[in-house]
Ligand SMILES: Nc1nc(=O)c2c([nH]1)NC[C@@H]1CN(c3ccc(C(=O)N[C@@H](CCC(=O)O)C(=O)O)cc3)C=[N+]21
């Protein structure tokens with residue numbers, strides 16, 4: 001038996017189509033064009049690719065896209081001044097500062113500077129707290145995309161055993177909160193979990209978000225389980241030629257797909273959903289900031 005491969009690229013396109021639809025209605029009915037600002041500090045080639053792709057996707061949905069590229073030696077004061085001006089700019093509804101930032105800057109302090117209403121990464125303590133207490137929050141893009149895909153694939157998630165591997169603020173913790181909201185029985189496993197293999201074997205839903213290439217082998221997967229691979233790891237691929245690399249997830253795809261019921265590939269799985277949900281969160285922010293109804297189908 002071989003798993004059904006979940007096509008994140010195709011599902012992301014359906015989310016982006018909904019986003020574009022909401023954007024055109026916001027423009028026609030309220031003269032509001034949602035705007036997303038992405039801030040990049042320093043010159044990391046991988047980050048520059050993401051930022052460019054985000055800009056293209058944002059414009060394709062009819063939204064305003066602004067990119068700020070700052071030199072690596074930018075001071076905290078100068079970065080905060082930019083964030084303050086974006087917070088105050090009525091044409092901007094979402095602000096994302098691309099991580100990682102250079103060592104002399106604090107990611108925690110940067111996130112704290114962003115208006116929680118415009119925190120489309122859902123990283124602020126305000127949004128984390130709202131999510132954890134079951135209130136209307138901005139949920140991190142990757143977990144939101146995973147939740148939408150899980151609902152689309154499995155329907156009602158109620159009562160399912162979900163095991164999340166990884167406890168990051170960006171993915172593991174908000175993923176747990178979202179699945180709990182949908183009445184899953186949630187376990188967050190991590191590097192100190194005593195018997196990770198046995199823990200994962202209980203799961204109807206596995207979300208792997210640790211950032212360690214291919215660490216989850218197929219024999220940890222319960223037959224028929226749904227496997228969501230959040231990892232995006234670049235590893236050497238000498239078979240493609242000297243110095244070449246390829247992308248792999250945190251799951252050993254080849255062995256896991258023989259056991260799982262459904263599985264996301266890398267690339268083409270969770271990555272495209274993350275970008276689509278960033279756009280969804282920006283539309284949601286634009287609606288909330290302007291006191292309008294939530295966009296249907298784009299929130300948790
Ligand atoms: N504040 C902040 N928020 C983020 O959400 C954030 C960030 N910083 N820093 C960097 C990481 C990385 N990230 C990705 C999103 C989409 C793909 C994606 O679409 N990947 C494609 C493959 C792209 C390729 O081929 O390289 C895929 O998985 O199919 C990858 C990586 C968001 N991040």
Ligand SMILES: [Mg+2]
Nearest residue numbers: 142270271274
């Ligand atoms: Mg991702």
